[in-house]
Amino acid sequence: MGFSEHLSQIVKSVDGAVAASVMGFDGIAVETEMTSLADGLELTTAWVEYANVLNQLKVAVQGLKTGPMSELAVNSERLLTLVRMVNKDYFLVLGLLPSGNYGKGRYLLRITAPKLALEL
């Protein structure tokens, strides 16, 4: 299964999913799947900024000595964004509506990340 199939499966399986992407910590998207719900949202621009912030959060979390950062969620009034680390260079990101299935989104990112790690 390629990246695009994995992303497409996530987007189809999570109610309220807007878009999913595999991105590098350098801010470059490897592959992105969007739904019509993504119209008018500047997702990719914002996610590039997230890549930058993730690098700093990694360092802050190291200070906690509770293991490396595995997951991040950044939620605003009209969009929830879930991020799951794939390996040291890549992460998986899912945007969904606040009415969407947050728990299922977290679950699917968690089980998909190791599969992507094998292919990257």
Add this chain to the structure above:
Amino acid sequence: MGFSEHLSQIVKSVDGAVAASVMGFDGIAVETEMTSLADGLELTTAWVEYANVLNQLKVAVQGLKTGPMSELAVNSERLLTLVRMVNKDYFLVLGLLPSGNYGKGRYLLRITAPKLALEL
């Protein structure tokens, strides 16, 4: 009800809660409640770093035009950290074990933040 009572209620009501704090975006903790689960964790140091990162995430989220950032979660292998914005100057943070009640934590931060906003 003072800050300390609000925090203590959160920590007592959420299974696996480690500590809760009201913090300024300047990184200064207004009030903190810890449980014995917090022993050996450098929570306050890491949370000061989070305050710094939050300021940058606020800007990244503005780029999305989906409303201001309301919530953040930063999860590592052995600790989940939930953050809820109180107002433009303060946020509420809760650390809990991965086996803890994540959903209840999110819920309590969401209902407590407006109460704190009235007192800050």
